[in-house]
Amino acid sequence: MRFIFKTSYDQDIRLARHSGYVFWYGLLLAALSVAPFVLPVYWSSLITMTMIYGIVGLGLMLLSGFTGLFSIGHAAFMGVGAYMQGVLTAQGWPFPFALAASMVSSAAVGAVVGLPALRVRGLYLAIATLAFAFIVQEVIVRWESVTGGNRGMAVGMINLFGWKTGSPIVFYYICFALTVLTTLGVLNLLRSPTGRAFVAIRDSEVSAQSMGVTLAYYKTLSFAVSASLAGLGGALSAHMLRFITPDQFGIVQSIDLLLIVMIGGLGSIHGAFFGALFLILTPQVIALSKDYLPPAIGQTVGLQSVLYGLVLIAFVLFEPTGIYGRWVKIRTWFELAPLYRKNLLKRQRRFQKTERLT
């Protein structure tokens, strides 16, 4: 284990707590910078997809993992962002402006969806978000003149002030840059009073209020920020997919998003990205392994969903702290090699706190 001698308050404020951070994250960024030139196109497109879902996961992590508010309709915000991006791109808006507008409109919708959060919590809130997601989906389906309804809508190429590009490499770097920026933004929030207010609300609303945290403001803010990141991810995925339909942003997608944060590990930024990676890679791994299974099993219809479901159940049962929790254990094992004890990192499972007054 690494012991860090603290000599100034800035050490607790800085993002990179020690030189190890700088080295490993530097290495990761360097690897991601060269990836599109080294990896086959298909693999770099998987990384792009992971980054997009990572951004959306980051948003949902802020809401559910750090503010303790659960949304099971989060795909609706992706939908708002994706359609906004599609429509504005068709009207010739430059990419950065369209992207900003998509984020702002998702944030606005998010703030509205957040209103029930001021009154209800837990399961009731989750159901309210689900209901709202249905409404958003219905609006997209019915508003045919703009969205093309169930027939879907083609999304134009990225327009960088007149220069139009459909290059996957350019798109990769755009997503890469946005992933880094949004992650830094969220990390900044979390080390400032705003982020601490979120965490306070998650852990105890009563005492958060008594510490001067205005619940209505911070819950709405968390919803808005979370929705704007989902909107950003939605807008990017619109360009990635090139063709969007309302059912891409339905309940199944919402549950996938929830899985990202649950499997990744609630309350951890790493978790959002581990979860996204898991979501993107698992179907690939299952598809690959099909060839090695006996045909009777490998060719069964629905194998993919069943295996996927089993992996999920296994996670929820055996690794409640998510991939991030497992990662911390592995890392600690390496650092402590001969001294590692089995229950070293054991801590209470995190259940959502029930309503309780003084």
Place this chain on the structure above:
Amino acid sequence: MSTPPLLSVENLSVRFGGITAVSNISFDVRRREVFTLIGPNGAGKTTVLNIISRIYQQTAGNINFDGYCITGMKPDAVAGLGIARTFQNIELFEHATVLQNLLIGRHTRRQGNFWQHLFFTPSVREAERAAREKVEEVIEFLDLQHYRDLVIAGLPYGIRKVVELARALCIEPRLLLLDEPSSGLNPEETNDLAFWIDDIREELGIAILMVEHDMSLVSRVSDRVLAMNYGEFVALGSPDDVKVHPGVIEAYLGKGNDISLLRRHLP
């Protein structure tokens, strides 16, 4: 008295459905005073604190704090005015470290808006350093240095109580509401608590309104004591006077001298 009291509670009543938890209670807390509420279980003491910190809504009555009528305010607004509190069943942020808990105590003194926090501007960084300095003062004051970076969920009960007190002090309040600060503490910890209460009043100039069952602690630190029973006023005065007040003895012992009611309050 020439200077007006810091807090004045006038004719406060609270009903929950059919139960009258607090009935027509009035009292003042003066600046730099330690004022204690006593009474048997269910007397309505916690309810009084919950009304002052605006977690519950009163049925009738009025509360003024330093010239402001606070009866229409929200809990976060009264925290902003300088009323901090602790809870009978500790309400800390369990998954955060002691340091993070205390930093939340600086929330009312935060600087910068959402956008400045998002970009972590130099002024936000400066404010974070200042907040940390203040938190370190409180850590030093309450001897919490060893626990600074530990997560609450793993701390012993007595330490959690101190952390909660520390978090309330980080607000730099003018009035501190303490709900049974000594419950669950061993005699040594209770002794420390008595010294801290004196220091909070003397050095920091903070008035304290507390609910407490340990009569020796009450006598040691309080200036005045209000006794309640079934939500009603029983007696008000110096600790020594209230202790021997016939109404108080009856409230604790009951008319039939049922000693079992007293058990929890004996040292």
